[in-house]
């Protein structure tokens with residue numbers, strides 16, 4: 001779809017992609033796992049503790065990560081700490097109450113200038129489908145530690161964390177690749193966070209509406225917004241507005257909108273936006289419109305858009321992002 005509007009009504013074009021921080025985090029090679037299926041965790045350690053070599057690596061195993069087996073590593077002693085599980089899980093049809101809680105590789109010497117990988121395998125319980133599960137990691141050096149253990153609180157932007165624990169997004173085992181029905185708490189801690197989402201109210205009879213939000217990607221991999229679904233709209237397109245000789249032109253991003261690793265994409269008036277097409281009814285100031293945004297890797301992320309007065313230019317008080 002191509003549509004035109006005059007510059008006066010829409011203001012300046014804006015396009016904002018914030019760069020990823022230059023800080024190298026401990027990360028997982030694969031940040032998505034299928035519920036109920038075997039998952040190979042490859043932990044990537046990019047540096048030591050403030051110049052010192054890493055001598056111990058401790059990995060905390062989250063609840064519901066079962067059948068955990070670490071890969072021995074030449075030059076390192078492997079230690080497996082077991083303990084009580086919180087939550088009820090079954091392995092091979094039998095209830096289990098104990099399991100691996102921590103894996104420790106120790107006695108090695110990973111120089112600050114070097115890179116290495118630590119591997120274990122396990123299986124995320126089917127009940128974790130749709131959740132984002134952090135795997136906290138601690139590097140211990142001769143006289144310092146680096147803790148990759150920060151987990152986003154509900155509503156907190158995971159991108160703002162100084163030392164984020166790597167997160168695995170658990171997708172449904174049924175093969176769709178999309179984690180449906182994530183509980184609200186899990187959505188807030190998800191690697192893809194959608195904040196400050198709003199839609200301007202529509203005049204009676206309008207068939208389209210713009211949708212705006214800030215999308216933060218806390219994962220080490222780029223993702224792509226490919227579309228979404230809303231009860232109030234027949235379909236959703238992703239548009240970019242640009243200035244063609246004083247005429248504001250909208251074009252559809254048929255390939256989707258990239259969200260860089262550790263970065264953000266901002267959807268706002270005059271720039272990138274969602275276009276809700278074939279509106280089924282008028283959108284009124286003050287109501288909340290629910291939907292999902294679809295990402296190539298993260299799957300479907302539930303979102304709530306607040307409807308703001310007709311003619312609004314931003315998300316309004318308390319919802320303004322940065």
Ligand SMILES: [Cu+2]
Nearest residue numbers: 239250273275
């Ligand atoms: Cu548009």
